[in-house]
Amino acid sequence: MAPVNTILDRKLVFHSLGAVSEGLRMAEATCQQRGLQFTEIRRSVLECMWQSGQPIGAYELLRMLGQKFGRPLSPPTVYRALEFLQEQGFVTRIETKNAFVPCAFPDRDHACVFFICDQCGNSFEVQNAKAEALFEEDAGNLGFRIDKRVIELQGACASCLSLEATGN
Amino acid sequence: MAPVNTILDRKLVFHSLGAVSEGLRMAEATCQQRGLQFTEIRRSVLECMWQSGQPIGAYELLRMLGQKFGRPLSPPTVYRALEFLQEQGFVTRIETKNAFVPCAFPDRDHACVFFICDQCGNSFEVQNAKAEALFEEDAGNLGFRIDKRVIELQGACASCLSLEATGN
DNA sequence: GCACGAAATGTTATAACGTTGCATATCGAA
DNA sequence: TTCGATATGCAACGTTATAACATTTCGTGC
Known part of the structure; x- marks a missing residue:
């Protein structure tokens, strides 16, 4: 592991199961504070996502919610909840x-x-303030105003790499 | 405009119309060098993309190629060409x-x-070597091996911003 | 409580994007 | 020219996302 100071300006979070209820509480409190409705559907969607621990597709959410509610839901229902949760910053x-x-x-x-x-x-x-600053610099040179950043780095995580190394 | 030295370590390219034939020549030469077939479909797909000047969807390519060839093409045809072009690094x-x-x-x-x-x-x-280095550093701390990077910054470009400023 | 507008959800259909599987054709080298 | 490898044709299907409109629920003022 690298020395601690190299990650001092970053926070790091693994989507662990332990964070489920905390994530929900936080979202509920934020909605109350903003005068928004944290409805059962919205809550359930967010709950499924925290429980999943992995990126989860809209149609898988749809299936899980169908189970949970005992009746089939339709795509717009899930997509609307996701839209709301994204707007409020609870979901990416x-x-x-x-x-x-x-x-x-x-x-x-x-x-x-x-x-x-x-x-x-x-x-x-991960939050990486330095990278953000670099992109803002590029943007400045281009005269570009950044509204939204999508930064996704694909590859192999530490535990999968070690499994690989020990002979699959 | 910012001072030149801030972009010294980066190249910058606008997808301009002038680059069409150069892009095609380069792709053709590279294929020859690699012993790969730069077929008419592959060439046409790449040509449409250079001509477009903007990100272009697979189904719009499909329509354009249908026109060009005088007969309808099917989705797999276009997707296969796109896959090839991506593998060779001609398309992102x-x-x-x-x-x-x-x-x-x-x-x-x-x-x-x-x-x-x-x-x-x-x-x-834009190429930004510093940002890459930062991400590699994060990856090192996580023990993560990066295979592919997706970095997309959305917002408003200089010319649209200036149009906006002068009263739409 | 109740009337009313705003917000949320239900419902149906369809658009947009992408893949599978197998048949046919073309290319390139022995 | 024969044969394997590569590329394309084609039909059907799977997945992801949205449009359009009806209905219900929520919150507020009376």
């Missing part, structure tokens, strides 16, 4: 997977870097 | 648009940053 879309993850940094402006393991499917979310 | 997929652009840096390992204007649709491709 993983473009390279057509899938969604609960956001570990809802406070910040979604300038996160995602490391996505192609083998196990896990995603790791 | 823009994940946030489900679209494709001809690659301005086919020699490098696709570690490009795309600035994509939401208003006019144009895309700008």
Whole structure:
């Protein structure tokens, strides 16, 4: 492991199961504060995402919710909930997977870097202020105004690499 | 405009019309060198993409090629050509648009940053070695091996911003 | 409580994007 | 020219996402 100071200016979060209830509480509190409805569907969608621990597709959410509610839901229902959760910063879309993850940094402006393991499917979310600054510099040179950043780095995570090394 | 030295370590390319024939020549030469077939379909797909000047979807390519060939082509035909062109580094997929652009840096390992204007649709491709180094550092700390980078920055380009400023 | 507008959800259909599987044709080298 | 490898044709299907409109629920002022 690298020395601690190299990651001092970054926070790092693994989408672990332990974060489920905390993530939900946070979202609920934020909605209340903003005067928005944290409805059962929205809550359930977010809950499924935290429980999944991996990027999860809209149609898989649809199936899970169908089970949970005991009746079939339709795509617009799920997509509307996802749209709301994204607007509020509770959820981020993983473009390279057509899938969604609960956001570990809802406070910040979604300038996160995602490391996505192609083998196990896990995603790791990192904030990297220096990279943001570099992109802003490029943007300045181009006269470009950045509204949204999508940074997805695909490859193999530490645990999959070590499994590979020990002979699969 | 910012001082030149801030972009010294980067190349910058606008997907301009003038680059069409050069892009095609380069692809053809590279295929010959690699012993690969630069067939009419592959060539036509790449040509459409260079001519478009913007990220272009597979089904729009399909329509354009249908016109050009005077008969309808099927989705697999286009997707197979796109797959080939991506493998050879002539084309990059823009994940946030489900679209494709001809690659301005086919020699490098696709570690490009795309600035994509939401208003006019144009895309700008930039190489930023420093950002790459930062991500590699993060990856090192995570024990992660990066195989593929997707970096797409959405917003408003200089010309659209200036149009906006002068009263739409 | 109730009336009313705003917000959320239900429902149906369809658009947009991408893949599978197998048949046929073309290329390139022995 | 024969044969394997590569490329294309083609039909059907799978997946992801949205449009359009009806209905229900929520929150507020009376």
